[in-house]
Amino acid sequence: MSQTIPSESLNTPQRDDLIARLTAIRERLFWLAACWATTLSPDIAWEADRYRKLFHDLADELCKLDADAVDALIVGHEALLLAEPTSKPTIPLAAQRWHELAGEVRSAPAVPPKPKRDDYVPDGLQSFV
Numbered sequence: 001m002s003q004t005i006p007s008e009s010l011n012t013p014q015r016d017d018l019i020a021r022l023t024a025i026r027e028r029l030f031w032l033a034a035c036w037a038t039t040l041s042p043d044i045a046w047e048a049d050r051y052r053k054l055f056h057d058l059a060d061e062l063c064k065l066d067a068d069a070v071d072a073l074i075v076g077h078e079a080l081l082l083a084e085p086t087s088k089p090t091i092p093l094a095a096q097r098w099h100e101l102a103g104e105v106r107s108a109p110a111v112p113p114k115p116k117r118d119d120y121v122p123d124g125l126q127s128f129v
Contacts, residue, residue: 015069018062022073025055026081033080049085056082 032048035041063070074081091099 015065
């Protein structure tokens with residue numbers, strides 16, 4: 001059962017500071033979503049997850065002071081702002097080992113061909129001699 005403090009008794013500098021920070025984080029999340037949509041960069045997704053977690057923490061703090069202000073910041077953008085941070089997929093160990101082995105095979109030095117004899121004639125019959 002959470003109780004909100006009446007708006008007339010709010011500590012307005014703290015409330016205004018939280019609203020300004022949440023607005024800046026929200027705008028950064030919008031920019032990161034647009035940038036990720038064109039690049040699919042995992043670094044951008046990771047940064048967006050960090051900002052989303054920070055947004056959740058600060059929104060919880062502001063919700064204790066003024067729940068209506070949080071609702072006003074979030075309205076219309078719930079899917080982006082209230083989404084949980086994504087879990088990072090992991091690759092099974094067997095697949096990692098297979099990939100490493102395939103890389104080693106691809107980069108393994110090729111065995112040089114045997115030197116040809118001086119009397120070699122490229123007629124395709126050398127294996128019979």
